[in-house]
Amino acid sequence: MYRINITKLNDMKIVQVISIILIGFILTGCAGVKKLSIFKEEVKRQELNLNTPTPLELENLKWIIITSKNAEEVFKRLEESGIDPVLWGLTDKDFELLAKNFAQIRNQLAITNDLLDKYKEYYEPEVKKNVKE
Numbered sequence: 001m002y003r004i005n006i007t008k009l010n011d012m013k014i015v016q017v018i019s020i021i022l023i024g025f026i027l028t029g030c031a032g033v034k035k036l037s038i039f040k041e042e043v044k045r046q047e048l049n050l051n052t053p054t055p056l057e058l059e060n061l062k063w064i065i066i067t068s069k070n071a072e073e074v075f076k077r078l079e080e081s082g083i084d085p086v087l088w089g090l091t092d093k094d095f096e097l098l099a100k101n102f103a104q105i106r107n108q109l110a111i112t113n114d115l116l117d118k119y120k121e122y123y124e125p126e127v128k129k130n131v132k133e
Helices: 006-029 071-080 092-123 125-132
Strands: none
Touching (some): 092 125
16 A cells, blocks of 8 residues: 655645746736837926025225325324324225226136126026916
C-alpha cells in the first residue's frame, strides 16, 4: 500500500499558488505604464507675480556751499541755530565723481527694471496685452 504524505502535497500546492501569484504580478506589473506626454502637451508658464519696485522716497538734504568768503558767516549761522558746525567737504572734482557715481546707479537701476519687464513679458504675456488694449 502506498502512503500519501499530506504535508508534502500541501507544501507543493502552496509553492504553486505563490508561483502563480508572482507570475501574475510580473505580467500585470508593466501593463499599467502610461506613455509620457512630455513633448505632446504645452505646459503653461508659471506667473511670476512680481511687483514693479516702488521708487525710493529719499530724505531731503540741505546743501550749504562754503567758500573762503562766507565761511565765518555760515559757521555763525549754524551755531545760532543750535547745529554743531561740522563739515564734510568735497572738492569740485570729487563732487563731479559723486554725480557720476549716482548716474551709474540710476543707469543700473534702469537696466534692472528693463530686465524685470522682459521677464514679466515672457512669463506673463497675456497681462501685458490686456494692459495695452
